[in-house]
Amino acid sequence: MISFDEAMALLSKHIAPLEAETIALSKAAGRTLAADVTADIPSPRRTISAMDGYAVRLESVVSDAPMRVVGEARPGCPYDGPLATGTAVRIFTGAPLPEGADCVIMQEHASREGEDVRFSAGFGPARHIRQQGSDFAKGDIVLEQGTRCDPKALVAIAAGDRSETAVHRQPKVALLATGDELAEPGSAQRAPYAIPDSTSYALAALVEREGGVVTTRERGLDDLPALERQAGELLGSADLVVVTGGASVGERDFAKPMFAAHGLEQLFDKVAIKPGKPVWLGRAGETLVLGLPGNPTSAMVTARLFLQPILALLQGASTAHRWRSMPLAGGLPATGDRETFARAAWVSEGLCPLGNQDSGVQGGLARADWLIRCPPGQAELPVGAKVQALQF
Ligand SMILES: Nc1nc2c(c(=O)[nH]1)N[C@H]1C(S)=C(S)[C@@H](COP(=O)(O)OP(=O)(O)OC[C@H]3O[C@@H](n4cnc5c(N)ncnc54)[C@H](O)[C@@H]3O)O[C@H]1N2
Numbered sequence: 294m295i296s297f298d299e300a301m302a303l304l305s306k307h308i309a310p311l312e313a314e315t316i317a318l319s320k321a322a323g324r325t326l327a328a329d330v331t332a333d334i335p336s337p338r339r340t341i342s343a344m345d346g347y348a349v350r351l352e353s354v355v356s357d358a359p360m361r362v363v364g365e366a367r368p369g370c371p372y373d374g375p376l377a378t379g380t381a382v383r384i385f386t387g388a389p390l391p392e393g394a395d396c397v398i399m400q401e402h403a404s405r406e407g408e409d410v411r412f413s414a415g416f417g418p419a420r421h422i423r424q425q426g427s428d429f430a431k432g433d434i435v436l437e438q439g440t441r442c443d444p445k446a447l448v449a450i451a452a453g454d455r456s457e458t459a460v461h462r463q464p465k466v467a468l469l470a471t472g473d474e475l476a477e478p479g480s481a482q483r484a485p486y487a488i489p490d491s492t493s494y495a496l497a498a499l500v501e502r503e504g505g506v507v508t509t510r511e512r513g514l515d516d517l518p519a520l521e522r523q524a525g526e527l528l529g530s531a532d533l534v535v536v537t538g539g540a541s542v543g544e545r546d547f548a549k550p551m552f553a554a555h556g557l558e559q560l561f562d563k564v565a566i567k568p569g570k571p572v573w574l575g576r577a578g579e580t581l582v583l584g585l586p587g588n589p590t591s592a593m594v595t596a597r598l599f600l601q602p603i604l605a606l607l608q609g610a611s612t613a614h615r616w617r618s619m620p621l622a623g624g625l626p627a628t629g630d631r632e633t634f635a636r637a638a639w640v641s642e643g644l645c646p647l648g649n650q651d652s653g654v655q656g657g658l659a660r661a662d663w664l665i666r667c668p669p670g671q672a673e674l675p676v677g678a679k680v681q682a683l684q685f
C-alpha cells in the first residue's frame with residue numbers, strides 16, 4: 294500500500310496532456326490552455342479617461358475662472374486635434390484623452406454655462422487617466438499555458454483581441470458502476486434488496502464540471518465474463534474509464550479482473566487513506582482506468598482526490614490540490630494509522646467536522662464542503678487549531 298503523496302506523484306509521472314486543438318473563444322469556457330495567450334492589442338488600447346468630466350491641461354486651470362469647452366470625446370469617438378492651452382474638452386469614461394491633456398476633472402467639480410465651464414477648487418490630485426498599455430502591452434502574455442478558462446480568464450483573452458485559443462482536447466470518460474444490487478434511482482423500491490446507484494450521476498456531474506465529456510454512464514452486474522465484454526467496449530470509447538465498486542477483496546469484486554483480460558497494468562493498488570483505501574489506477578492499452586470504492590462517501594472523496602487531478606492532468610493543467618490552512622470550529626478526533634480526509638462544513642468561524650464520518654454516508658455529503666487532511670497518528674485537535682483543508 295502506498296501513501297497519498299506517492300500516489301499523487303505517480304499521477305503526475307504517468308499522465309500526459311491530451312493533444313491540443315484550436316477553438317473559438319465562444320467554446321473556451323472550462324477548457325485548459327495548451328499555449329500561452331499573448332495580446333494582439335494593448336489594454337487600454339489608447340490613453341483614456343477614467344471618469345465623466347472635462348479633459349484639461351492642469352497647469353492652465355484657474356479655480357472658478359471660465360474655460361472654453363472646445364469639443365467632446367466619447368468612447369470610440371475621439372476629440373479631433375490637440376487641446377489648446379486654456380481650453381477644455383467634454384469627456385466621458387473610456388474616451389481617448391485628447392492630445393495635450395493631462396488631467397480629467399470629474400463633472401461633480403464642474404459647472405457648465407453654455408460654451409464655458411468653471412471648476413471649483415478642491416477637485417483633488419487624481420488625474421483620472423488610464424495610460425495606454427497600463428494593464429497589458431501588445432505582445433504581453435495575458436494567460437499562461439495550463440490556465441483553466443474560467444469566466445475571468447475569458448475576459449483576458451477577449452481583451453487581447455483574440456477570437457480563438459489553443460486548448461487541450463477534452464478527456465472522454467466512461468463511467469461504470471458495478472454491483473448486482475444497483476438500480477436506477479427511482480426504481481430501487483420495486484425490488485426488496487436493490488439500492489439506488491447514487492454515485493454515477495454525481496461522478497458524471499464532477500467529470501463535466503472539470504472539463505471532461507461523459508461518453509457513457511452504465512451499470513454492470515457482478516459477472517466476470519459479462520464485465521470483461523463491457524470493459525472491452527468501454528476501453529475502446531474513452532481516454533479514461535472510471536469503475537466504481539468491486540474494488541475490495543470480496544469474492545465478487547471484479548473491478549480489476551474485468552480489465553485484466555485487456556492487458557491492465559496497475560500503476561497503484563490501494564492507498565493508505567481513509568476513506569478510500571481500495572482506490573486503484575491502471576492503464577489498459579491507451580486508456581486509463583481508475584477504480585473507486587463502492588461506498589458512496591469513499592467514492593466521492595477519492596473522486597475529489599484522484600479523478601479531479603487526473604482530469605486536470607489530461608487537460609494540461611497543473612495538479613489541482615490547493616490546500617489551505619484553516620481554523621477548526623469543532624474538535625477533530627485523533628487519526629488512526631491511515632491518512633484521513635475528514636468531511637467538514639464551513640461555519641462562521643472555521644471548519645466543523647461532520648458528526649458521521651462513516652464511508653457509507655450519503656445524506657450528509659452535501660453539507661461537506663471541505664476535506665480536512667489528517668496525517669496518520671495525529672492526536673485529537675481542539676477548536677482553533679489550524680488544519681490543511683481542500684475544497685470538496
Ligand atoms: N475484508 C475486507 N473488507 C473490506 C475491505 C477490506 O480491506 N477488507 N475494505 C473496505 C473498504 S475500506 C471499502 S471502501 C469497501 C469498498 O468495497 P468495494 O469497492 O468492493 O465496493 P462494493 O463492495 O461493491 O460496495 C461497497 C458498498 O457500497 C455500495 N455501493 C457500491 N456501488 C454503489 C453505487 N454506485 N451507489 C451507491 N452505493 C454503492 C454497495 O452496495 C456496498 O454497500 O470494502 C470494504 N470491505
Ligand code: MOO
Pocket residue numbers: 566567568569570571586588591652
Ligand atoms: O476506507 Mo473505505 O473507502 O472507507 O470504507
